[in-house]
Amino acid sequence: MNSLHQRKERFSLFAWVAVAIFGSVFLFQRDLADWVTQYPEAWTLPAATWANIGMDWFVDHFRWLFRAISWLLTWPMDAILGLLTWLPWPTTISLFIGIAFVAGGWPLALFTLFALLYMVGIGYWTESMRTLALVAVSVPLSVLVGFGLGVSAWRSERANRLVQPLLDLMQTVPTFAYLIPILLLFGFGPVVGMIASAIYACPPMVRSTVLGLQRVPEETVESGIMSGASSGQLFWWVRFPSALPTILVGVNQSTMAALSMVIIAAIIGSSADIGWEVLSTMRRANFGESLLAGIVVALIAMLLDRITRGFAQDNQRSKRAFSLSPRLILGIAGATALSFLLLSLSVTELSEFPDQWVFYPAAQINAAILFFTVEFGAALDQIKNGFLFFFLLPLRIGLENTIRPFTWGFDLTLTMKISYLIACVSLSLLGGYRYGWRVAVAIGIATVLLYFGIERMPWPAMVALLVTLAWQAGGTRVGLFTLAGLAFMLVTGVWSLGVRSLYLCFAAVLVSFIIGGSLGIWASQSDRVSRLVRPINDTLQTMPLFVLLIPILMFFQVGEFTAFLAIIAYAIVPAIRYTEHGLRHVNNEVIEAAIASGCTPLQILWQVRLPLAIPEIMLGLNQTIMFGLAMLIIAALVGTQGLGQAVYVALGQANFGEGLVAGLGIAFIAMSADRIIQAVSAGKKRALGIK
Structure with missing residues (x-):
């Protein structure tokens, strides 16, 4: 085994040496041949044109079917919208408070009261009801379709092999990309x-359904079979x-996914809802x-x-706190709502x-922003x-193109270049001596990319x-997928x-992971910090992507730096959460053994x-x-260049073809990164003996 491992290590090292030689040849050829840095247009295929031709044919032949579906869905949408806008605002608030109390007790009921009073008090009640109408139709639709697909994928391995790649594609292709065919068809x-x-x-519901059905204990199923249940009874009972x-949990995630699309959907489905308000005011x-x-x-x-x-989560603690049954709570809420409905007939307010x-x-917020930007603009x-x-x-x-008198205050001289080379080689050799050749390779790659730039690499x-x-x-499989x-x-x-998208995402992820990992380590060591960080994480993760752009745009205006900060604000949450979770759930026996050893x-x-x-x-x-990568697409609205x-x-x-090609490019980046990290x-896990 040791000799086999050594041969693999030598072969891996040889592969990196070959890459270094191969890359050096092209780096020295950059100024001699344009095709080294810019992939020749003559070598490209008109994939976008082909996709547009295929989409035009499909739209011409099947548009009537999708327009009929759209017409059918208009009925429940209009009915729910009509109901929500007709009901008096205190009636709606009373019903929501009752539902919130059943779900989470007094804390959630009070939060619901505050949230709904803000909507009505700020003057956005009708727009909010339009958004809720959209969610009220889209979520049940996605839950039903997702449940059906999930059950099919659970029952049939052949269906699962078709569904899983489709889910990967749906969750990695940017939402803007498949808005185009939806717009053309519907x-x-x-x-x-x-x-x-x-x-x-839909995808979160499909995955949760498959996962939930796969995790049903065999003992439970065997008990049902022994009780004489039919196949239908065995499934439903x-x-x-x-x-x-x-x-x-899938219903929860589908609800959040549908709501995160509210502002994006406003681009193709303007209905004077709250998503359109955000989008239109941002544009102005x-x-x-x-x-x-x-x-x-x-x-x-x-x-x-x-x-x-x-x-x-079936939070029984909140429900039992006052010994009130859910039916009684909903009955009180319904009676209160009905009272407000009757009173509204005579009280106009x-x-x-x-x-x-x-x-x-x-106006006051705009004035404060103007004051702040004037005073602290420098x-x-x-x-x-x-x-x-x-x-x-x-x-x-x-660095070779960045270090200039205008940016760094001086030019990059030959002496500096030689010093940088010596420092990089020394650092790489030191890292390899202390931690192994893989660290030396990583340092070498980092220093080369930093000097030449990700965009300027051949x-x-x-x-x-x-x-x-x-x-x-x-x-090999992951390598071939990445090559494809x-x-x-x-x-x-x-x-x-x-490459432009890869650079910006890499920069933001690097900073997010360093800051988020540090916060996660701190939170794992301090319960007080954990309690402080948790609500911030919850807020950032539930907040729709567009909303994160607003405060950053206020102070830094349109540009690459604004996009960089917006990506960090959204991407930092999993770095914090998973780091804290991993550190807090290390086996206690191992910790006790380390303490006993005097650590x-x-x-x-x-x-x-x-x-x-x-x-x-x-x-x-x-x-x-x-x-x-998800935020990178939204950041395209603030002036970034790239696939987004x-x-x-x-x-x-x-343009379906251009959108599809760019969207698939982002999907390939996402899926390749996913497979590499997994x-x-x-x-x-194998090295640590963790199952």
């Missing part, structure tokens, strides 16, 4: 936005109740208005998240919230320029680097856009807890990358 309008939300919300808690740079509307979206998200999560009661401080510019000149630009175009060198990394991390994804981006002509708390953290928590931390890195911008432009032009995590 047309434009509120129902189309609802359909887009339902499609996006035995398997389904056992899987229900996990399935309800009315930050006060967009912030107030964004808070409404965030409150709806948190409200629905806590209610559906409360039902999923109860049927329609008076305009003079509305508190809408958008400091904000210094922060932004510091990150751009000393971190983002070196990563993108390299594409053959980048392909060799990424494929070798994927192959060594996950084996990179080849797709090359031959479809989106390589340069893909200090710092030694226990760095030499025991962190190594054993690496699989969980790697899962956090995986999710950080996925979150970063290409998808957004394609949506504006209803393989590394699995290897660490």
Whole structure:
């Protein structure tokens, strides 16, 4: 075994030496041949044109079917919207408070009261009800379709092999990309936005259904069989109740996914809802208005998240606190709602919230923002320029193109270049001597990319680097998948856009993982910090992506740095959560053994807890990358270049082919990163003997 392992190690080292030689050849050829840095357009295939031809044929032949579906879904959408806008606002609030109390007790009921009073008091009640109508139709639709697909995938291995890649694709292809075919097939309008939300919300329900049914204990199923249950009874009376808690988690996740599409769906389904308010005010740079509307979206998200999560977790403590049955609580809420309904017939203020009661401080917020930007604009510019000149630009175009008198205050001389080379080689040799050749290779790659820049690297060198990394991390299959994804981006002509997206996502994920991991370590060591961080994480994770852009746009305006900060704000949450979870759930017996051996708390953290928590931390890195790529698409609205911008432009032009190609490029990046990190995590688990 040792000799086999040594041969593998030597072969891996030889592969990296070959990559280094191969990459060096192309680096020295950069100025001699244009095709080395820019993939020739003559070598590309018109994939977008082919996709448009196919889509045009499909639309011409099947548009009538999808328009009929859209027409049918108009009825429940209009009915629910009519009901929510007709009901007096105190009636709706009373009903929601009753449901919230059943789900989570007094704390959730009080939060519900606050959230709904904010919506009516700020003047966004009708818009909020339109958004709730969209969610009220899209969520049941996605739950029913997702449950059906999940049951099919659980029953049939053949169906599962078809469903799982489809789910991977749906969750990695940007939402903007499949808004284009939805727009072409279903047309434009509120129902189309609802359909887009339902499609996006389907995958979590499918996965939760499959997972829940797979986890039903065999003893429970055998008991049902021994009781003489038929196959239908066995499913509905035995398997389904056992899987229900996990399935309800899927309902929760589908609800949040549908709500996260509210603002995106407004692009193709404007219905004067709260999503449209956020989008339209952001486009006009009315930050006060967009912030107030964004808070409404965030409150709806948190409200629905806590209610559906409360039902999923079956929180009996809250329900039993006052010895009130759910039926009694709902009865009281219903009676209160009916009383308000009857009173509204004679009291006008109860049927329609008076305009003079509305508190809408958008002008004051805009004035405060203007004051802050005027007073502290120079400091904000210094922060932004510091990150751009000393971190983002070196990563993108390299130190050789960034170090200039305008940016760093001096030119990069030959002496400096030689000194950098000596320092990099010394650091790499030192790392290899102390920690092994893999660390030396990692340092070498990092220093080369920092000097030349990710965008300025020759594409053959980048392909060799990424494929070798994927192959060594996950084996031949992962390496070939990564090669296929990179080849797709090359031959479809989106390589340069893909590299730009890769650079920005890498920079944001790197910072998110460092800061988030540090916070996670701190929270794992301190209950007080954990209690402080937890609600911040909950808020960031339930808040729709667009809303995160608003406060950053207020102070840093449009640009790459704004996108960088927005990605960090969204992607930092899994880094914190998974790091804390992994460190807190290390086997206690191992910790006790370390204490008995005389280890200090710092030694226990760095030499025991962190190594054993690496699989969980790697899962956090995986999710950080996925979150970063998801936010990268939304960040296209604030001026970033890359695949996200290409998808957004394609949506504006209803260009299915361009959107599909760019969307698949992002999907390949996401799925390749997912497979590489999962393989590394699995290897660490095997090495640590963790199942």
